[in-house]
Amino acid sequence: MIISQRKKIPNMNLRLTIPIVALTLLSSACSSNLTFSRIAPLQKKLTEEEVNKLVEIEATYEFTLHINADSSEYKVKSYTLSIGSYDSQFLFCFKNNKLLFWGYPHEFARANSPILNEIGEKSIAKIKQLEEL
Amino acid sequence: MVDEEYQSTFNLLENHQEYTVFLYPMQTGTEKRQSTRYSPSASSGMPSGAMGGGSFVTSTYDATVSTRYAFVFKDDKLLFWGFLYEFGREDDETVANLGAKINDYLTKKKDS
Numbered sequence: 001m002i003i004s005q006r007k008k009i010p011n012m013n014l015r016l017t018i019p020i021v022a023l024t025l026l027s028s029a030c031s032s033n034l035t036f037s038r039i040a041p042l043q044k045k046l047t048e049e050e051v052n053k054l055v056e057i058e059a060t061y062e063f064t065l066h067i068n069a070d071s072s073e074y075k076v077k078s079y080t081l082s083i084g085s086y087d088s089q090f091l092f093c094f095k096n097n098k099l100l101f102w103g104y105p106h107e108f109a110r111a112n113s114p115i116l117n118e119i120g121e122k123s124i125a126k127i128k129q130l131e132e133l
Numbered sequence: 134m135v136d137e138e139y140q141s142t143f144n145l146l147e148n149h150q151e152y153t154v155f156l157y158p159m160q161t162g163t164e165k166r167q168s169t170r171y172s173p174s175a176s177s178g179m180p181s182g183a184m185g186g187g188s189f190v191t192s193t194y195d196a197t198v199s200t201r202y203a204f205v206f207k208d209d210k211l212l213f214w215g216f217l218y219e220f221g222r223e224d225d226e227t228v229a230n231l232g233a234k235i236n237d238y239l240t241k242k243k244d245s
Binding site for chain 2: 084103
């Protein structure tokens with residue numbers, strides 16, 4: 001009797017393990033947030049389409065900005081970057097459909113470029129405005 | 134200064150120059166995880182002493198989340214350090230190319 005009881009335990013384990021593993025894989029595949037592994041291969045001058053292919057998810061917000069420091073138009077896409085249970089904003093900035101800079105808003109603020117500083121500042125204001133809608 | 138064991142180290146060639154990369158796991162957050170184990174002594178709702186007693190017990194804990202952080206040396210001197218997404222952002226072409234090569238190396242290692 002004891003032997004037959006022991007035999008049941010691995011089967012019960014297996015029955016529980018398969019749905020748990022399937023659910024975990026499904027939830028990670030359907031994740032709507034950015035992860036570090038998705039942004040690691042980014043390179044400057046990638047097109048927006050190439051970046052979309054790498055990150056595989058939709059941006060939370062996207063908008064264009066006009067910067068005082070020059071007359072160009074910049075496109076900004078904002079994502080949620082997840083690190084464990086901590087979520088934060090992560091921005092991609094394109095100029096003429098080429099990736100110019102990417103990072104946390106504070107990384108735009110400390111970049112050695114007044115244009116990037118202004119893009120970071122205006123992006124935060126714009127996102128705040130969009131969140132309030 | 135970095136009083137931690139590195140996760141891996143390897144050499145890369147970029148523009149005929151050799152660079153040494155050290156990767157460390159940088160703790161960047163925590164996440165809730167669950168672990169399930171079978172406990173023969175836990176109550177299964179069955180009458181005491183019944184065959185098949187015990188049950189699966191699930192507990193939740195905070196697990197550390199780590200992200201790779203790289204240090205790159207040339208001729209034993211520190212050239213650049215950062216998360217992998219920071220390399221490609223650099224104006225210095227060598228650093229940007231090294232970032233791409235580190236990613237290629239890790240992707241190939243993962244696939245093999």
